[in-house]
Amino acid sequence: MIAPLRGAFHRQLRRRAGHLAGRIAPHLPTGATLLDIGSGTGHNAEALRARGARTCAEADVVDFHVVGGGPVLFDGARLPFADRVFDACLLAFVLSYTDDPVALLREAGRVASGRVLVLQSCPRGRAGRIALRLRGWVQGPLAFRLCAILRLIPSSPAPLHTRRLLSRERVGDLADEAGLRLARAVPEPGLLGLVSRDLFVLEGPPEGPGLAASTPRPRTQRP
């Protein structure tokens, strides 16, 4: 019973990760070194390595990886890496769950010499907000616990308590507050068109030393 379920679970997550990596890869330099922040099960990092990333390190606040080497654990605020050690950082469906999304974005910008790529489900209007809230119930802490009970993921403290809905404009504003410039937003319709799974391509200042997490960057203009 469990073995076929585990097989289906892996196949589904691999398919999803392959699709996400296909969206992300065109915005990365060839052979990039990456950090996947909020790496979850590890499938996205695995797919990005398969897509040509030289390395894809992982960081998370809890460890429930099922593929790859697993994440470096951190407190959700300060990444244990030096400035600009990665070419790029990925935050895939993480910003809704952080207590301080601006601080996390600023940290991502600090450890990346290039882009910060953010994937985020953004509601379209009132119906979209309702749909995302309902999905949050289904795919949130309950699903996490169920996966742990079924031993699809290792048992760990549930990391998905906070769940804030973020509009596309709000993600742009958060990036701005973190000192990152929104270069591009690439939408992908989902959930009957009520939700858009947006890819935000964020860029830091072109040169100079990475900025410490405690140093606010000057506000930048958004296109």
Ligand SMILES: C[S@@+](CC[C@H](N)C(=O)[O-])C[C@H]1O[C@@H](n2cnc3c(N)ncnc32)[C@H](O)[C@@H]1O
């Ligand atoms: C919805 S899951 C997404 C996992 C993975 N990125 C994916 O797309 O499959 C949210 C992830 O964010 C992580 N997370 C929650 N708060 C975080 C924080 N402050 N910093 C980094 N990751 C966090 C959770 O542990 C979880 O792995």
